[in-house]
Amino acid sequence: MASGTGAGPAVVRSVGHVETQHLDLEEPLPLDCGRTLTGVRVAYETYGTLNEARDNVVLVCHALSGDAHAAGEAPAWAVEGTRDGFAAEERDGARGKTLGWWDGMIGPGKAFDTDHFFVVSTNLLGGCKGTTGPSSTDPATGRPYGSDFPVITVADMVRTQRAFLNALGIARLAAVAGGSLGGMQALEWAVTHPDQVDAVIPIASTHALAPQGMAWNAIARESILRDPDWQGGHYHGTGRAPVAGMGVARMVGHVTYLSAPALEGKFGRRLQHGDAVRYTVTEPEFEVESYLRHQADSFVRRFDANTYLYTSRALTYFDLARDHGKGDLARALEAVTARTLLIAFSSDWLYPPTASQQVHDALVANGRSSELHVIDAPYGHDCFLLEEARQTPIIRDFLDTDRLGDKNR
Amino acid sequence: MASGTGAGPAVVRSVGHVETQHLDLEEPLPLDCGRTLTGVRVAYETYGTLNEARDNVVLVCHALSGDAHAAGEAPAWAVEGTRDGFAAEERDGARGKTLGWWDGMIGPGKAFDTDHFFVVSTNLLGGCKGTTGPSSTDPATGRPYGSDFPVITVADMVRTQRAFLNALGIARLAAVAGGSLGGMQALEWAVTHPDQVDAVIPIASTHALAPQGMAWNAIARESILRDPDWQGGHYHGTGRAPVAGMGVARMVGHVTYLSAPALEGKFGRRLQHGDAVRYTVTEPEFEVESYLRHQADSFVRRFDANTYLYTSRALTYFDLARDHGKGDLARALEAVTARTLLIAFSSDWLYPPTASQQVHDALVANGRSSELHVIDAPYGHDCFLLEEARQTPIIRDFLDTDRLGDKNR
Numbered sequence: 089m090a091s092g093t094g095a096g097p098a099v100v101r102s103v104g105h106v107e108t109q110h111l112d113l114e115e116p117l118p119l120d121c122g123r124t125l126t127g128v129r130v131a132y133e134t135y136g137t138l139n140e141a142r143d144n145v146v147l148v149c150h151a152l153s154g155d156a157h158a159a160g161e162a163p164a165w166a167v168e169g170t171r172d173g174f175a176a177e178e179r180d181g182a183r184g185k186t187l188g189w190w191d192g193m194i195g196p197g198k199a200f201d202t203d204h205f206f207v208v209s210t211n212l213l214g215g216c217k218g219t220t221g222p223s224s225t226d227p228a229t230g231r232p233y234g235s236d237f238p239v240i241t242v243a244d245m246v247r248t249q250r251a252f253l254n255a256l257g258i259a260r261l262a263a264v265a266g267g268s269l270g271g272m273q274a275l276e277w278a279v280t281h282p283d284q285v286d287a288v289i290p291i292a293s294t295h296a297l298a299p300q301g302m303a304w305n306a307i308a309r310e311s312i313l314r315d316p317d318w319q320g321g322h323y324h325g326t327g328r329a330p331v332a333g334m335g336v337a338r339m340v341g342h343v344t345y346l347s348a349p350a351l352e353g354k355f356g357r358r359l360q361h362g363d364a365v366r367y368t369v370t371e372p373e374f375e376v377e378s379y380l381r382h383q384a385d386s387f388v389r390r391f392d393a394n395t396y397l398y399t400s401r402a403l404t405y406f407d408l409a410r411d412h413g414k415g416d417l418a419r420a421l422e423a424v425t426a427r428t429l430l431i432a433f434s435s436d437w438l439y440p441p442t443a444s445q446q447v448h449d450a451l452v453a454n455g456r457s458s459e460l461h462v463i464d465a466p467y468g469h470d471c472f473l474l475e476e477a478r479q480t481p482i483i484r485d486f487l488d489t490d491r492l493g494d495k496n497r
Numbered sequence: 498m499a500s501g502t503g504a505g506p507a508v509v510r511s512v513g514h515v516e517t518q519h520l521d522l523e524e525p526l527p528l529d530c531g532r533t534l535t536g537v538r539v540a541y542e543t544y545g546t547l548n549e550a551r552d553n554v555v556l557v558c559h560a561l562s563g564d565a566h567a568a569g570e571a572p573a574w575a576v577e578g579t580r581d582g583f584a585a586e587e588r589d590g591a592r593g594k595t596l597g598w599w600d601g602m603i604g605p606g607k608a609f610d611t612d613h614f615f616v617v618s619t620n621l622l623g624g625c626k627g628t629t630g631p632s633s634t635d636p637a638t639g640r641p642y643g644s645d646f647p648v649i650t651v652a653d654m655v656r657t658q659r660a661f662l663n664a665l666g667i668a669r670l671a672a673v674a675g676g677s678l679g680g681m682q683a684l685e686w687a688v689t690h691p692d693q694v695d696a697v698i699p700i701a702s703t704h705a706l707a708p709q710g711m712a713w714n715a716i717a718r719e720s721i722l723r724d725p726d727w728q729g730g731h732y733h734g735t736g737r738a739p740v741a742g743m744g745v746a747r748m749v750g751h752v753t754y755l756s757a758p759a760l761e762g763k764f765g766r767r768l769q770h771g772d773a774v775r776y777t778v779t780e781p782e783f784e785v786e787s788y789l790r791h792q793a794d795s796f797v798r799r800f801d802a803n804t805y806l807y808t809s810r811a812l813t814y815f816d817l818a819r820d821h822g823k824g825d826l827a828r829a830l831e832a833v834t835a836r837t838l839l840i841a842f843s844s845d846w847l848y849p850p851t852a853s854q855q856v857h858d859a860l861v862a863n864g865r866s867s868e869l870h871v872i873d874a875p876y877g878h879d880c881f882l883l884e885e886a887r888q889t890p891i892i893r894d895f896l897d898t899d900r901l902g903d904k905n906r
Contacts, residue, residue, distance in 0.1 A: 121776040239776035299760040299785045300752065306786040307748045310793075313779055314741035316725060332723035336745060339716045343709065348846070351708040357816060365814055367530040367648035369806045370722055374813070376708045377715040384719075397778045404783070405774055407766060437757070 101196040103135040106160035106188070108211075108218055113251050117213075123238040127227050130252045131156045131211040131218025135194055136202030138258075145258050146205045147249060148190060149266030149273035152341070152399050153391060155217035158209035159194035159202075161185040192476030199476070199483040205262060212273070213248040214240045214398040222394035223324060233394075235321020240398055242269070242406045246276045263487060265289035267472030268439060269403045275447070279412050282425045289483060291431040292472040294443035295417055295450075296407040301438050304344050305400045308337035312393050321394055334393045335384030342383050347435040347468035351376060418450040428458040429486040431479055433471035459486060510605040512544040515569035515597070517620075517627055522660050526622075532647040536636050539661045540565045540620040540627025544603055545611030547667075554667050555614045556658060557599060558675030558682035561750070561808050562800060564626035567618035568603035568611075570594040601885030608885070608892040614671065621682070622657040623649045623807040631803030632733060642803075644730020649807055651678070651815045655685045672896060674698035676881030677848060678812045684856070688821050691834045698892060700840040701881035703852035704826055704859075705816040710847050713753050714809045717746035721802050730803055743802045744793030751792050756844040756877035760785060827859040837867040838895040840888055842880035868895060 113128040133156045138145065148158050163185065188209075193199040200207050211219035214237070222237035229236075253261070264274040264285055271293020278288040297305070312318055315333030323329045343351075355376040359365065365373055372378040413420025430448050432441035441462045451458035461482050465471045472479075484490065522537040542565045547554065557567050572594065597618075602608040609616050620628035623646070631646035638645075662670075673683040673694055680702020687697040706714070721727055724742030732738045752760075764785040768774065774782055781787035822829025839857050841850035850871045860867035870891050874880045881888075893899065 235778070239778055296766060298757060299764045299766065299783075300757040302766070302783055302785050303748075303752045303760060303789060306781070306783075306789055307745060307752070309778065310748060310790070311720060311745045314724075314745060316741075332725075336716060336720045336723060339712075339719060340749065343712045343716070346709075348707060348709040351712060355708045357705060357708065357711070357819070369644070369648055369718065369810045372715070374708075374711055374715075376711050380712060380715055381719070401778045410766070 102191070103160040103195045103202055106133050106135070106157070106162055108133055108156050108162070110218055111252060111255055113248075113255065115251060117244075117248060117251060119238050119244045119247075120241045121238050125220065125238065128213070128220045128248060128251075129218070129224070130220075130248065131215070132252065133157060133159070133188075133209050135159050135207040135209075136205050138206040142258055143260055143262060144205050145253075145261050146200050146207045146263045146265060147253070147261050147277075148194065148200065148207060148209045149245075149249075149264065149270035150189065150209070150212060151266070151268035151270050152396070152403065153387070154189050154211075154270070155215065156209050156211040156219070157186065157188045157217075158190045159188035159207070160191065161187060189473065190476075193479065193483075199480040200263075200265065200487075201484065201489045204489055205487075208253070208256075208258075210249055210252055212245045212269075212399070214245070214395055214402065216392035216395040219248070221392065222321070222398060223392045232322075232324040234324060235394060237394065237398065239401060241402050242272045242276050243280065243411070245273055245402070246280060249273070249277075250281065259284065261285050263287040263289060265291070265483075266293070267291040268293055268469065269399065269406075271439075272403060272406045275408060276406075278424045278426045278428065279408060279420060280423075282423045285426045287427045287429065287487065289429045289431070289486070290444070290447070291479070292433055292436050292439045292469055293430075294439050295420075295447050296409060296443075297404055298440070298443070301344070302404050304340055304438070305404050308340050309397050309400050311336040311340070312397055315393075318393065321397075323393070329388075330393045331388040334388050334391070334396060335381075337396060338384045338387040339380045342380060344438045345469045347437065347466055349435065350467050350470075353466070355379065417446060418453050421447070421450050421454055421456070424451065424454070424456055427486075428456065429483065430458065430460045431472075431482060432460070432462045433468070433475065434462055434464045435466050436469045436471060438469045511600070512569040512604045512611055515542050515544070515566070515571055517542055517565050517571070519627055520661060520664055522657075522664065524660060526653075526657060526660060528647050528653045528656075529650045530647050534629065534647065537622070537629045537657060537660075538627070538633070539629075539657060540624070541661065542566060542568070542597075542618050544568050544616040544618075545614050547615040551667060552669055552671060553614050554662075554670050555609050555616045555672045555674060556662070556670050556686075557603065557609065557616060557618045558654075558658075558673065558679035559598065559618070559621065560675070560677035560679050561805070561812065562796070563598050563620075563679070564624065565618050565620040565628070566595065566597045566626075567599045568597035568616070569600065570596060598882065599885075602888065602892075608889040609674065610893065610896075610898045613898055614896075617662070617665075617667075619658055619661055621654045621678075621808070623654070623804055623811065625801035625804040628657070630801065631730070631807060632801045641731075641733040643733060644803060646803065646807065648810060650811050651681045651685050652689065652820070654682055654811070655689060658682070658686075659690065668693065670694050672696040672698060674700065674892075675702070676700040677702055677878065678808065678815075680848075681812060681815045684817060685815075687833045687835045687837065688817060688829060689832075691832045694835045696836045696838065696896065698838045698840070698895070699853070699856070700888070701842055701845050701848045701878055702839075703848050704829075704856050705818060705852075706813055707849070707852070710753070711813050713749055713847070714813050717749045718806050718809050720745040720749070721806055724802075727802065730806075732802070738797075739802045740797040743797050743800070743805060744790075746805060747793045747796040747800075748789045751789060753847045754878045756846065756875055758844065759876045759879075762875070764788065826855060827862050830856070830859050830863055830865070833860065833863070833865055836895075837865065838892065839867065839869045840881075840891060841869070841871045842877070842884065843871060843873045844875050845878045845880060847878045
């Protein structure tokens with residue numbers, strides 16, 4: 089991966105120690121639902137250096153359970169891990185430190201190369217990791233919003249990012265990138281702010297969730313709503329939270345993030361205890377059962393159930409064709425001028441390659457610049473977090489990082 | 498489909514009005530777990546006539562949520578529908594009457610032709626439709642077993658069927674057939690009673706559930722166990738039952754029984770109310786969301802949560818290779834002498850065709866008679882209930898029904 093200027097191979101390093109910062113938006117934030125949020129706070133991290141032209145900014149957008157801590161190391165006590173699925177275990181290995189959820193992708197010499205780009209990551213609107221969301225204090229009541237928080241959309245998340253970047257004095261984005269729900273935000277940026285985005289990189293994402301994915305999300309939300317400890321969404325301060333329901337929601341999510349062969353390879357039908365079953369309906373007998381329970385238990389300790397509900401609803405609503413094209417995807421994408429790089433994974437059945445193909449085809453039909461790479465990899469939707477090495481050259485090539493080399497140093 | 502004796506085309510008729518009967522086993526039933534059940538009652542239905550030689554008996558075995566009412570019409574008040582998924586809606590059409598869950602497969606001129614065969618269907622051990630299960634009265638306490646019911650296996654279900662058939666004076670079976678968990682019972686019969694079974698027909702089934710299917714079953718059970726109304730399994734007589742958790746369990750099951758394209762074709766992303774979303778996290782917005790909630794609500798009215806737990810556990814435990822072959826499937830199947838007909842469906846991702854292929858390959862490697870038919874059909878696991886027309890000629894041909902024609906009339 090030698091640069092075009094003969095600078096030699098890029099050195100892959102970490103962005104090092106980071107701390108999440110916060111910024112309060114001065115203006116009220118109007119929302120799709122018709123309501124307006126005031127006093128919106130945005131949690132964010134940045135990596136790399138903003139150049140003088142202010143044209144080297146890459147915005148990375150996280151998925152359902154992510155946060156602003158996308159790269160570098162934070163003290164474990166400050167940020168609990170937000171990697172999903174198998175990736176979560178990898179991060180567990182970094183004792184005492186918490187690596188960002190896309191640390192393998194963001195840093196010097198990496199896919200989003202902080203030697204060239206100023207990478208900005210925010211916690212999304214409705215989140216529970218520092219940005220205003222259902223667990224934040226409602227200025228009107230002095231108590232947490234709970235289910236009084238307005239129902240938000242992906243467009244509202246982008247609107248928040250736009251306002252946040254204004255406050256930072258950033259007008260244009262060299263790129264917007266993200267996986268899953270993060271990729272939806274990237275696509276929304278391309279459609280609604282075409283004059284402000286040079287490139288978008290939606291990974292393992294879609295223009296609209298397919299009915300099976302909608303069903304899984306509905307089941308996850310039902311599981312939370314049906315937990316009596318949800319208490320109509322006003323559980324803060326009661327000493328009870330819908331951890332049982334959210335645990336089940338998380339288990340459902342987990343299995344949809346992984347592929348059947350990945351589960352087969354990792355667990356098979358191995359028993360937890362010896363060679364014989366213990367004849368129990370209440371305790372895990374198989375490793376895969378124990379794994380799911382463990383993942384659920386660790387998730388409920390670090391995540392807010394209402395944020396799960398609101399974010400799941402937003403990604404289910406997301407529908408570029410309906411929202412921007414009267415049902416026609418090509419029409420919805422007509423305004424796009426950004427160069428587009430789509431990456432999908434062969435084993436991802438939640439955000440299948442066909443969805444990225446549809447976006448690609450519509451862009452090409454519109455005469456726009458689009459690249460689609462389907463990576464043959466076995467880990468399902470989780471690939472966007474795991475297959476960093478194989479995404480890196482594709483993204484560096486697309487962003488022309490090696491040619492940019494000297495320009496932004 | 499004219500018979501070999503020139504009798505003309507088979508006429509497809511219904512077995513007509515049926516009523517579920519009950520039989521009490523006289524002997525105690527020993528179980529795999531080491532416990533023994535006494536006073537076991539078996540709910541059953543029969544269709545057709547037992548011939549003098551008593552060699553025309555076909556045992557059909559039902560799946561997780563089924564019952565003994567496999568064919569014919571029962572008054573709707575007597576038996577609530579037990580068809581799954583899309584099939585459930587078809588049956589809703591028969592107002593005032595409830596068709597058996599395999600009515601399209603059992604009857605005069607049908608796949609299991611009651612002009613030739615005496616078809617026997619029992620509710621499985623652990624069930625909640627007349628056969629002894631967790632909601633039955635524990636003779637030791639006079640109260641429902643609840644979670645004191647012993648943990649059962651597929652082998653225990655077969656043991657119950659064996660004892661039941663003994664009471665009916667039936668020594669041999671011309672065939673054992675069933676879909677899903679019913680197919681597991683058929684395979685278990687072939688392995689453990691090789692001298693008593695002439696043929697087995699496992700449909701959309703497996704020798705051992707794959708880890709992803711194990712995960713879905715674990716999630717369904719967790720959802721019930723985490724519902725506070727489960728009350729440790731002793732909810733009978735409390736006026737409360739874990740309907741919230743079982744509803745979520747049912748939703749998970751539903752989605753796994755259907756294929757992604759089937760959901761796409763049936764629901765797409767159609768909204769429930771007009772063209773605009775209503776911005777709600779608690780109410781269904783999309784047709785697929787409303788459908789899932791409806792299916793859950795109707796299921797919880799007709800099914801016992803503990804039966805769900807026990808049956809889900811039994812089908813997860815089922816593992817021919819581990820139980821009978823020290824981990825080797827061909828070895829487990831060595832004892833089999835029955836001719837085997839395996840049917841699988843291309844879109845079934847819960848019990849995928851590869852599982853049937855593995856059984857087929859192991860039987861062939863053992864020099865046994867096995868046929869495998871993979872039917873290309875879009876409805877997922879539910880195909881075994883829906884694709885009756887395409888299974889019929891395969892099964893009739895395998896059972897040589899037309900040649901048998903006059904012999905058993």
